Amino acid sequence: MNIEKREAIILTSTRGMAHALGRRFGVRSVSASEMVTRKGTRILWTGGPLLRHCTPGEYRPRWKDYRLSDLPILPDFRLKPIATARDRIKAIQDALSACDQVIHAGSPDAGGQFGIDTLLDHLDWKGSVQRMLLPSLHPEDISEVRPVSNTPYRAWTESEKCRMHADWLIGINLSRMLTLTANQSTPIPAGRVMTPLLALMRDRASTQIPKPESVITPFDTAHLQAACLRSAGTPPEKTLMAAQNLYEAGLISYPFTNHKKLNPALWSAHHAFPVDLHQVEPAVMAHAGGLQILDMPKRPLKSDEQTVFEAILARESQLRQECSRQGCTRQTAHHPQSTHALADLYEDMADLRRWVASPELRARAENSIQLGTPRSRHTMLAKVFKDGFVNPSTLRITHKGESALAHVPPSMLDSGAIILWESAISAVAQGSLDADAFMRRIQSYVGSLLQETQRRKAC
Numbered sequence: 212m213n214i215e216k217r218e219a220i221i222l223t224s225t226r227g228m229a230h231a232l233g234r235r236f237g238v239r240s241v242s243a244s245e246m247v248t249r250k251g252t253r254i255l256w257t258g259g260p261l262l263r264h265c266t267p268g269e270y271r272p273r274w275k276d277y278r279l280s281d282l283p284i285l286p287d288f289r290l291k292p293i294a295t296a297r298d299r300i301k302a303i304q305d306a307l308s309a310c311d312q313v314i315h316a317g318s319p320d321a322g323g324q325f326g327i328d329t330l331l332d333h334l335d336w337k338g339s340v341q342r343m344l345l346p347s348l349h350p351e352d353i354s355e356v357r358p359v360s361n362t363p364y365r366a367w368t369e370s371e372k373c374r375m376h377a378d379w380l381i382g383i384n385l386s387r388m389l390t391l392t393a394n395q396s397t398p399i400p401a402g403r404v405m406t407p408l409l410a411l412m413r414d415r416a417s418t419q420i421p422k423p424e425s426v427i428t429p430f431d432t433a434h435l436q437a438a439c440l441r442s443a444g445t446p447p448e449k450t451l452m453a454a455q456n457l458y459e460a461g462l463i464s465y466p467f468t469n470h471k472k473l474n475p476a477l478w479s480a481h482h483a484f485p486v487d488l489h490q491v492e493p494a495v496m497a498h499a500g501g502l503q504i505l506d507m508p509k510r511p512l513k514s515d516e517q518t519v520f521e522a523i524l525a526r527e528s529q530l531r532q533e534c535s536r537q538g539c540t541r542q543t544a545h546h547p548q549s550t551h552a553l554a555d556l557y558e559d560m561a562d563l564r565r566w567v568a569s570p571e572l573r574a575r576a577e578n579s580i581q582l583g584t585p586r587s588r589h590t591m592l593a594k595v596f597k598d599g600f601v602n603p604s605t606l607r608i609t610h611k612g613e614s615a616l617a618h619v620p621p622s623m624l625d626s627g628a629i630i631l632w633e634s635a636i637s638a639v640a641q642g643s644l645d646a647d648a649f650m651r652r653i654q655s656y657v658g659s660l661l662q663e664t665q666r667r668k669a670c
Contacts, residue, residue, distance in 0.1 A: 219312035221254040221343070222303065222330075224323050227459030229256045231348035232316065244302040253306055257317075261300055261330055262290040264379050277398075279391050283384050283657050288376040288650075290329060304334050315361050316343040319465050319499060321640060322586060324364050325371035346499035347477055349461040349506055363642075370640035377632075377653045378403045381660070388661050389618055392668040399615060400598070401623070403632065404583050404591055409616055410624040411566060411582065412601055413608040415559060427529045428471040429501025432585035433561035435466070435522060437554035443518040444550050447557065447589040453515035454502075462506050463523060465499035467585040469561075474500035481505045484531055503527065552606050560588060563626040572627040580630045620663040 223229050229246055237249035245255045268275035270286045292300055307313070313331065317323035331340065341358035382402040389399040430438065435454065439445040445453075454466035464477055481504070502523050512520060559566070562579035583591050596603040600612035608616075622628055635652070638644035 218310050219252060219314055220306050220310045221252060221314040221316050222327055223254065223256050223316040223345075224259075224318045224326060225455070225459065226256050226258060227456070228316065228318075228345065228348065229254045231459055231461060232353065235350045235353045244299070245306065253310075255303055255306055257303070257326055257330065258299060260326060261293060261296040262333060263293050264375060265289045265291055267383060277387050277391055279388075282388060282391075282661055283380075283654070284387075285380065285654050285657065288372055290333065292333070300330070300334070303330065307331075307334060307336055307338075310338070312339040312341065314341050314343050314358050315364075316345060318467070319344045319346045320467060321367040321371040321374075322467070322584070324367035325375075328361075328365060328368040329372075346465045346474055347461070347505055348459055349481070352461075352477070352480065352505070366642040367640050369646040370636050373639050373646055373649045373653075374636050376650065380653055380657050384657050385619070385623070385660055385664065388664045392664060393618065401615070401619060403623075404587070405595065406616070406619055406623045407626060407629055408560075408582060408591060409595065409600055409608060409612050411559065411563075411626065412556070412595075412606060413613070413616065414566065415556070416607055427526070429473050429503060429530065430523060430526055431468050431471050431501060431561060431581075432466060433557045433581065433588065434471070435502060435519065436589070437557040437561075438522045438526070439515075439518050440550050440554040440557070442522060443514075445515055445518050447553075448593075449515045450519055451586075451589070453513070453519045456513075456516055457520060460508075462504070462508055462520065464501075464503050464505060466502060468499055468501065469579075469581050469585060470500045471579070472500055473503060477505070478503060482527075556592075556606060557588070563629055566626040567630060568625070569627050572630050575634065576630045580633050582626075582629060618664065618667055620660055620667065622663070623660065 221229075221232060223232065232254055233241070233246045233248065236252070239247045239249050239251070241247075245253050247253055265286075266275075267284060269291065270284075270289070274281060274284060313336065315324075315327050315331075317327040340361040342361040342364050343356055343358045345353065345356065347353075382400075382405075385401040385406075386398055389401055390397075393399060432451070432454075436447040436450045439450045440447065451466070454463065457463045458466050464474065477499070504520070504523055504527055508520065560582040563582055564573050564576050564580060567573050567576075582588070592601075595601045595612070598611075599609055600615060601608055616624065635644060635649055639646050639649050
């Protein structure tokens with residue numbers, strides 16, 4: 212890969228990703244904010260989100276307070292720097308001033324695309340941007356990557372903007388309407404993901420819907436988390452951290468994925484045996500696809516890393532149809548019943564189709580539709596546990612949780628709405644739906660939600 216001919220910087224998402232690139236290209240020096248390759252290319256990392264959505268009061272001071280007359284609140288999308296990230300932003304800004312090209316090596320998904328694209332927009336970068344997609348950080352795979360134009364991937368950023376701003380608009384407006392119509396001083400929370408999550412947890416306890424016949428597929432993030440809960444009792448957030456470490460070490464493919472089809476290029480590069488056609492998605496080239504092993508560890512792994520690695524390895528054995536009875540049962544070791552219940556919940560959140568009443572909507576979802584993103588799912592669950600909406604021991608919705616759902620319009624409780632949401636966001640990411648058209652739909656939907664909430668209160 213030749214990226215050293217022009218004065219360029221590589222901008223990536225995490226320090227570990229930067230170190231993986233440095234290992235491949237050779238490192239001349241390392242500091243707290245960057246590393247420099249042997250040929251002089253600077254590699255910097257964002258280290259997480261550097262920008263956040265503005266609050267209502269930052270749009271207009273009067274929006275700090277709850278007023279029925281202000282609803283609906285429908286500002287344009289706007290970001291501002293996170294207070295603790297200003298030094299990091301300044302370091303990247305200084306690096307940009309000394310180069311004429313950026314190699315965008317952010318995480319290979321919409322979130323990673325969004326994080327660096329929006330930072331470059333915030334810093335008013337006018338130079339060239341090339342995209343380096345890294346579904347694998349294995350040295351051999353990095354060597355094969357060729358930077359390409361970033362322009363086609365801007366649609367990923369637009370889809371993430373749509374997701375973030377739609378969540379904000381619905382949450383802000385519906386929460387304020389519910390709070391004001393109930394004459395409560397304490398805000399009643401509501402959200403595009405949180406409200407259907409509470410409804411799902413309520414319905415799971417009272418409705419027995421048989422699971423479809425199990426088909427062995429590569430892991431997506433949610434099913435990896437469920438497997439690690441069952442095999443070792445590993446908390447979902449620790450599974451994510453361990454998987455990220457393994458990815459940065461070049462041992463597994465990118466772990467934050469909703470896909471259960473394999474990236475064929477990665478598979479053929481690291482596996483000597485073929486897999487069934489139903490396990491491979493030929494179009495899966497721009498992202499990592501389902502989780503797969505890329506290399507065997509050359510150092511002892513930490514406990515959580517070992518659990519994650521062995522879970523993926525065992526799943527690959529099943530894909531080869533070589534999983535022995537002992538190996539299969541190993542994945543269901545004895546752990547508290549609550550651990551298995553949480554694993555079941557993660558699997559339910561990873562495929563909402565069986566909770567959708569409408570056959571037409573179920574049929575519309577060609578692939579599994581997931582509630583929340585791989586990164587946000589455990590954070591949202593932690594919030595409903597902490598705020599007392601769900602009992603973390605029993606996973607049963609509490610009286611407080613039931614109260615939060617009592618006056619919410621039915622359309623917000625239907626899992627079928629998530630299928631419509633995710634289909635539209637996916638269309639934006641693929642470039643087949645204009646982001647402005649999507650946001651016009653959202654604004655109309657927010658207005659209808661508020662009207663329906665008022666009507667329900669009046670009745």
